Amino acid sequence: MQTLMIPEIGHYALIIALLMALVQGVMPLAGAATRRPLWMAYARPMATGQFLFLAIAYACLTASYLLDDFSVANVANNSNSMLPWYYKASAVWGNHEGSVLLWSLILAAWSFAVSRFSRELPRDMLARVMGVMGLVSVGFLAFVLITSNPFERLLPNVPQDGADLNPLLQDFGLIVHPPMLYMGYVGFSVVFAFAIAALLGGRLDAAWTRWARPWTNIAWAFLTVGIALGSWWAYYELGWGGWWFWDPVENASLLPWLAGTALIHSLAVTEKRGAFKSWTVLLAITTFSLSLMGTFLVRSGVLTSVHAFANDPSRGLFILVLLGITVGLSLLLFALRAPRVSHQVGFSWLSRDALLLINNILLVIMTVTVLLGTVYPLLLDALNLGKISVGPPYFNALFVPLTVILCLFMGLGPLARWKHTPARDLFRRSWLAGLAALVIGVVAPLLYRGEWNLKVSLGVVIALWIVLPMARDLWAKSRHSAGRLAGLRRLSLAYWGMILGHLGIAVTIIGVTVVSNYAIERNVRMGVGDSVEVVGYTFTMTELANRRGPNYLADAAEIEVRRGDSQRSFTMTPEKRLYIARGMPMTQVALRPGLFRDLYVAMGEDLEDGSWAMRIQYKPFVRWLWLGALLMAAGGVLAVADRRYRRTVTARDPERAVAAEPREATT
Amino acid sequence: MALITRLLLCALLLWPALGQAAVEVREFDDPVTEQRYRDLTATLRCPKCENQAIDDSDSPIAGDMRERVYLQLQDGRSDKEILDFMVNRFGDYVLYNPRLEGRTLLLWGLPAGLVLLGALVVVLMVRARRRTSARDLSAEERARLDALIKRERTE
Amino acid sequence: MKRRLLLLLPLAGFLVLGAFLYMGLSINPFERDSALMAREFPAFELTTLEDPERVVDASLLEGEVTLVNVWGEWCPTCKQEMPQLLDLAERGVRLVGVDYKDTREKGREFLTEFGNPFEVNIFDPEGSLGFDLGVYGAPETFLVDREGIIRYHHTGYIRPEDVRETILPEVERWR
Numbered sequence: 003m004q005t006l007m008i009p010e011i012g013h014y015a016l017i018i019a020l021l022m023a024l025v026q027g028v029m030p031l032a033g034a035a036t037r038r039p040l041w042m043a044y045a046r047p048m049a050t051g052q053f054l055f056l057a058i059a060y061a062c063l064t065a066s067y068l069l070d071d072f073s074v075a076n077v078a079n080n081s082n083s084m085l086p087w088y089y090k091a092s093a094v095w096g097n098h099e100g101s102v103l104l105w106s107l108i109l110a111a112w113s114f115a116v117s118r119f120s121r122e123l124p125r126d127m128l129a130r131v132m133g134v135m136g137l138v139s140v141g142f143l144a145f146v147l148i149t150s151n152p153f154e155r156l157l158p159n160v161p162q163d164g165a166d167l168n169p170l171l172q173d174f175g176l177i178v179h180p181p182m183l184y185m186g187y188v189g190f191s192v193v194f195a196f197a198i199a200a201l202l203g204g205r206l207d208a209a210w211t212r213w214a215r216p217w218t219n220i221a222w223a224f225l226t227v228g229i230a231l232g233s234w235w236a237y238y239e240l241g242w243g244g245w246w247f248w249d250p251v252e253n254a255s256l257l258p259w260l261a262g263t264a265l266i267h268s269l270a271v272t273e274k275r276g277a278f279k280s281w282t283v284l285l286a287i288t289t290f291s292l293s294l295m296g297t298f299l300v301r302s303g304v305l306t307s308v309h310a311f312a313n314d315p316s317r318g319l320f321i322l323v324l325l326g327i328t329v330g331l332s333l334l335l336f337a338l339r340a341p342r343v344s345h346q347v348g349f350s351w352l353s354r355d356a357l358l359l360i361n362n363i364l365l366v367i368m369t370v371t372v373l374l375g376t377v378y379p380l381l382l383d384a385l386n387l388g389k390i391s392v393g394p395p396y397f398n399a400l401f402v403p404l405t406v407i408l409c410l411f412m413g414l415g416p417l418a419r420w421k422h423t424p425a426r427d428l429f430r431r432s433w434l435a436g437l438a439a440l441v442i443g444v445v446a447p448l449l450y451r452g453e454w455n456l457k458v459s460l461g462v463v464i465a466l467w468i469v470l471p472m473a474r475d476l477w478a479k480s481r482h483s484a485g486r487l488a489g490l491r492r493l494s495l496a497y498w499g500m501i502l503g504h505l506g507i508a509v510t511i512i513g514v515t516v517v518s519n520y521a522i523e524r525n526v527r528m529g530v531g532d533s534v535e536v537v538g539y540t541f542t543m544t545e546l547a548n549r550r551g552p553n554y555l556a557d558a559a560e561i562e563v564r565r566g567d568s569q570r571s572f573t574m575t576p577e578k579r580l581y582i583a584r585g586m587p588m589t590q591v592a593l594r595p596g597l598f599r600d601l602y603v604a605m606g607e608d609l610e611d612g613s614w615a616m617r618i619q620y621k622p623f624v625r626w627l628w629l630g631a632l633l634m635a636a637g638g639v640l641a642v643a644d645r646r647y648r649r650t651v652t653a654r655d656p657e658r659a660v661a662a663e664p665r666e667a668t669t
Numbered sequence: 670m671a672l673i674t675r676l677l678l679c680a681l682l683l684w685p686a687l688g689q690a691a692v693e694v695r696e697f698d699d700p701v702t703e704q705r706y707r708d709l710t711a712t713l714r715c716p717k718c719e720n721q722a723i724d725d726s727d728s729p730i731a732g733d734m735r736e737r738v739y740l741q742l743q744d745g746r747s748d749k750e751i752l753d754f755m756v757n758r759f760g761d762y763v764l765y766n767p768r769l770e771g772r773t774l775l776l777w778g779l780p781a782g783l784v785l786l787g788a789l790v791v792v793l794m795v796r797a798r799r800r801t802s803a804r805d806l807s808a809e810e811r812a813r814l815d816a817l818i819k820r821e822r823t824e
Numbered sequence: 825m826k827r828r829l830l831l832l833l834p835l836a837g838f839l840v841l842g843a844f845l846y847m848g849l850s851i852n853p854f855e856r857d858s859a860l861m862a863r864e865f866p867a868f869e870l871t872t873l874e875d876p877e878r879v880v881d882a883s884l885l886e887g888e889v890t891l892v893n894v895w896g897e898w899c900p901t902c903k904q905e906m907p908q909l910l911d912l913a914e915r916g917v918r919l920v921g922v923d924y925k926d927t928r929e930k931g932r933e934f935l936t937e938f939g940n941p942f943e944v945n946i947f948d949p950e951g952s953l954g955f956d957l958g959v960y961g962a963p964e965t966f967l968v969d970r971e972g973i974i975r976y977h978h979t980g981y982i983r984p985e986d987v988r989e990t991i992l993p994e995v996e997r998w999r
Contacts, residue, residue: 207813242725249720284834291838302849318849326842333835340831348798356795363787371780377844378767378776384847387772389856391714393722393765400780523707527694606692615692716856717960729925730960733951758958760859 009074009153012062016103016153019055019110020143022048026113026136030129034203042125045132046117052139053114056107063103063152064094073160076100076152082166082583084553092177093167098301098317099152101180105297106142108181108188113139116192116217123213130199131192138191141324149317166553166583175235179228183255186225187293190258192217193265194290197283198332201339211273211282216642218269218286219499222262223638229255230631241589241604243523243619245627248397253376254296257369261289264365266638271358275420277347280340281362287336291329292369298325299376350422357415364408371400406464409511413439413467416475416500431478432471439466451520461515465508472501499641506633513626522620525606528559529613537620539601540564544573546614554579554588559614561592561603576616578605600624693732695739702742709738709751712766716759734763858966858977859958865892865972866956873923873931873945880946885920885968889999891991892966893942894922894954897930899962905982906938912987913941917995921945924954924962967991969998 026048033041063076067090072078080097081090094100113135120128146152196214200206232255237245246252265285272282302318349355375392382390417423417431443463447455479497482489526534533542545560556577564571574592581588594601599622606615697703710724715731723731723738734755741751755763767773860866865882872878885892893909895902913919921942923931926949935945948954957966967976976994978986 205813209813240725244725247720280831288834298845302845322842322845322849325845329838330835330842333838337828337831337835349795350799351795355798356791359794360791363791367780367783367787370783374776374779377841378773380848380851381844382772383851384844389760389762390767390773391762391765392767392776393712393714393720395712395766396776399766404780404784525692525694604692615694617692716958728960733955737955756859758859758956759960760856760958762856 006069006071008062008065008069008071009155012059012066013151013153015055015059015062016143016147019052019059019106020140020147022052022055023110023136023139023143026052027133027140028136029133030136031133031202034126034129034133037126039125042129045129045136048136049110049113049117049132052136053107053110056103056110060094060103060107063100064091066153067091067094070164072162072164073155073157074152075154075156078156078161078164080164080167082164082553084583085164085167085172086552088177089167089172093171095180096167096171096176099146099150101184102142102146102150102301103152104181105184105188106139106146108184109135109139109142109191112189112192112217116195120213127199127203127205127210127213130202131195134195134198135191138195138328141328145317145320145324149320163583166581169554169579169581169584169586169588170239172553172581173235173239175231175239179231179235182224182231183228186221186223186228186262187255187258187296189217189221189224190262190286190290190293192221193269193286194332197286198335201283201335204339206279206283206339206341208273208276208279211269212647214286215266215269215273216647218262218266219638219642222259222266223635225255225259225262226631226635226638229259230628230635234628237624238591238593238602241591242617243521243591243602243604243621245517245624248375248394250376251300253372254299257372257376258289258292258296260365260369260372261285261292264362264369265289267358267361267365271355275347275349275355277349277355278359278362280336283340284336285362287329287332288369291325291332292373294321294325294328298322348421352418352423352425352428354415354418354420354423357411357418360411361408361415364404364411368401368404368408371404372397375400405511406460409464409468409507412504412507413464413471416472416504431474435470435474436467439463439470442466450516455519458515458519461511465511465515468504468508468511472504476501494644494646496641496644496646499637499639499644501637502640503634503637506630506635506637508630509626509633510630513623513628513630516623517621517627520622521624524618526616526618527609527613528616529611532613534616534618536618538566539620541574541603541618543616546612549577551579553583554581556580556590557605557608557614559605559616561616563594563601574601574603576603576605578608595625597625598623693735698743705748706739706742709742709748710735712764713738713752713755714763714765716763722765855979858974860966860974861977863974865966865968865974866953868946868948868953868956870946870948870953873921873928873935873947876928876947880944882972884944884946886972887970888918889970889995890918890920890968891995892920892922892968894924894957894959894962894964894966895934896924896926896962897934898926901981902963903934903938905963906941908982908984908987909941910939911984912991915992917992918943922953922957923947923949924959925949925951965991967994967998 025044029041029044029048033039033044063074066074066077067081068087070077070081070083070090072081076097076099080100081093085093095104113132116135117128117132120131123131193214196210196217200210229252232252233245236247237243265282265288268278268282268285271278298318298321302321347355375396378392379390382388413436414428414432417428440463443459443461443466444454446462447453447458450458476490476493479493480486480489482492522537524534524536528534528541528543530543530546533540535541540563542562542564543559544562547558547560549556549558556579558575558577561574561576562571563574572594574594576592577590579588579590580586589604589606592603599620602617602619602621604617604619606617608614695706697706707724711722713723713734715721715723715726715728715734717728717730718726721728721731723734737754738751741754746754752764761767767776769777865885867882869879869881872880891912909919919942921944923945926934926947928947928949931945931947935942946953951959954962957964961980963980963982965978965982966974969975975998976991978991982991
């Protein structure tokens with residue numbers, strides 16, 4: 003296989019893609035500045051070409067993996083001939099070089115998509131947007147080619163076999179999590195490019211926000227799903243059942259999510275009301291900057307260790323320079339071009355505008371808090387003030403109260419109208435829901451566990467405070483002469499998107515609250531024949547066996563689980579695996595998922611007498627965490643499908659499309 | 670990428686034992702002590718590992734630390750005494766909940782300060798905007814939007 | 825004017841953050857000073873590796889500047905740094921070993937095979953002294969002054985250049 007030229011073809015394709023990105027970055031911007039349509043016309047073909055050649059490069063690397071070409075260093079370090087084909091294909095992004103290539107490919111894909119679906123944009127606006135995306139792409143392709151070339155060969159000393167993909171990554175999670183996360187991170191480059199284009203063009207009106215909103219929603223939805231998948235993966239793969247660790251790498255994904263959440267709300271205000279214009283531009287820049295910074299934090303190792311992703315310090319420096327240029331120039335441009343005079347749009351205390359202002363301020367405070375906690379150890383270290391750690395207790399202590407405050411306002415948000423809502427109306431629409439939330443919340447822990455618990459009550463109250471007023475609103479709005487169903491159909495998809503998104507938050511809050519307060523963990527010693535009872539389930543070890551997988555050996559325990567005196571039982575089979583190529587032991591957890599509880603069994607060490615230390619966990623409502631995230635993402639996507647984003651409709655009904663609030667949401 | 674990717678890299682370099690649950694069978698006199706044990710081991714950082722509390726880590730030093738926490742709880746020591754004991758040996762680094770002191774003032778104070786500042790901003794902004802007459806877009810903007818839309822239609 | 829300054833604020837914030845991130849590139853998060861720096865060597869009462877009957881305590885380290893090296897037979901890096909330790913002993917530095925989480929046989933075998941630069945070895949099979957020293961992996965090396973105060977700490981492998989560049993100057997400084 004080593005004689006094939008596949009990696010070289012990939013390398014050349016990468017170089018051609020870089021050149022095309024360069025043209026895409028320079029010509030349209032220059033064309034827009036000098037009003038030369040011919041130059042601006044470079045944008046579309048270059049975006050297409052860049053995407054095509056990156057796809058070729060990416061396919062070449064994947065082919066090298068599938069064909070076991072161990073003369074390619076990247077393949078030799080991260081794959082093995084025994085690896086199943088689907089892990090070979092996903093091992094491409096299971097390492098630094100390949101994942102940056104995927105990052106670049108996704109950026110090119112977004113850029114290509116914008117060029118395809120934004121035909122209604124004014125030519126100069128499109129040229130500027132494509133130019134900015136091209137420039138970002140230049141930075142990343144240069145990064146790949148100069149510091150992280152995945153096509154490097156190990157010649158002439160070609161290894162017989164590869165070092166294998168780390169067993170932790172040999173999992174479905176690797177197949178789905180990174181691509182989703184990158185789609186989110188990189189997707190924010192679109193709204194960033196729109197914001198920069200608006201600054202460059204000097205047209206900070208509401209129009210750019212309308213064009214950018216669908217792209218932002220989709221990127222945000224991808225990021226939401228990506229984060230949820232990461233949490234779910236860590237939950238079942240690492241073997242101790244945690245789902246969020248406030249690890250710097252997780253925080254790096256949460257930061258753009260928080261800023262992005264603020265952004266999608268502030269975009270709404272700017273589009274509908276023309277307010278917060280500069281602020282929205284700043285948030286768009288910030289959100290993508292935080293995505294870039296996440297990349298830096300993960301790959302430079304500054305916050306984690308010198309041994310993390312890129313142990314080559316030149317890589318860290320390269321990304322930092324890239325970050326400095328992109329973010330520094332954008333913020334400078336912002337300082338120079340943002341409107342000098344703030345544009346005053348009137349609204350009162352009790353208005354959707356004011357509530358969204360509070361939403362934005364709180365989300366920004368949350369973003370700053372997470373960022374502060376994440377980089378604070380580094381700050382102190384750089385100032386020679388010693389080494390400290392900032393971990394879950396800190397983040398929980400601040401993040402939870404901020405979330406509670408946010409949710410209190412969130413409940414009112416959908417009820418309030420733009421500009422002003424009479425206090426009497428607002429009270430009329432919310433008092434019953436509020437009372438019901440309070441009563442149910444206080445009683446819920448008593449009914450569920452027979453014991454009152456302040457934290458659980460608080461969680462349930464705020465979740466219901468989000469859901470119930472919305473439900474009432476939905477009921478009121480779906481009133482229609484032709485029946486309730488017709489009324490529901492009449493509601494806009496944007497409204498449904500908002501409902502789903504907020505419902506998702508409430509579902510996640512319920513999940514977090516219940517699993518944090520009622521999860522049960524038992525560490526027990528078990529031999530064949532031993533039984534343990536946990537929350538009404540009886541776990542009996544029936545067999546211990548040795549197994550052989552495609553590339554590992556395993557000790558497996560058969561655990562029979564029975565609920566109460568029920569006749570029916572099911573089997574759970576946790577394993578302790580030894581992966582042969584790396585000699586690495588791994589815990590393979592046995593999971594029995596359910597909507598209201600997971601059962602989670604992990605094997606620890608074998609104890610001298612032939613029994614094993616086992617960790618049995620009962621995780622109530624843990625699925626709600628991720629279910630909520632899926633609802634949020636669905637809401638984000640649904641809002642994009644709204645009529646007013648479709649061109650034909652827009653053209654027919656311009657007034658309604660740009661400036662006015664969809665009637666259903668105000669009445 | 671994500672947590673796992675980072676963990677995996679340490680797994681390669683530092684702890685071959687990552688991805689294994691640290692399972693120990695311990696007996697407690699009462700549920701309160703057991704809860705204190707869980708809280709303490711969740712808030713102490715393993716000094717050897719990259720970013721793991723000692724309750725999650727399989728590293729030998731994390732096992733030693735859990736053992737000490739357990740023994741000192743059995744001796745009836747307070748949480749503060751146990752944390753001090755660990756800090757005396759391994760430094761402030763092992764505390765996931767940083768103490769409030771001079772160098773952490775900004776860490777704890779800034780979020781609180783921002784909340785106050787945020788409240789002030791909201792009050793000032795809304796008060797200023799309440800006086801402005803309510804309107805949607807400026808006439809100039811509306812004209813420009815109309816022009817844009819017209820161009821879309823004709824293009 | 826006020827607004828213009830306000831608009832520059834994000835850029836200023838980013839530049840500050842960027843400067844810290846740049847500094848962060850050259851920081852090694854694994855290099856931590858021992859929490860015991862400038863404090864007394866912890867009290868202990870353990871037997872020696874050589875003689876199971878001989879009990880030693882912290883007074884062993886008083887009166888002379890001593891380099892205390894925590895090692896174990898199970899630790900590959902400890903084997904690699906033995907030549908440097910032998911070099912230090914030859915230059916007249918007093919070395920005391922702590923055989924950490926080891927068995928007596930294995931510890932002795934280790935010294936026979938790789939040489940013994942230590943005046944005496946404290947045998948710490950449970951790792952209790954190691955724990956009180958805040959050791960979380962071998963090898964670790966502490967410099968203890970005449971009064972038994974810890975003055976310098978080195979985590980991990982001692983390279984030949986570390987001997988010349990840091991350890992010998994530190995020893996001289998506290999002598």
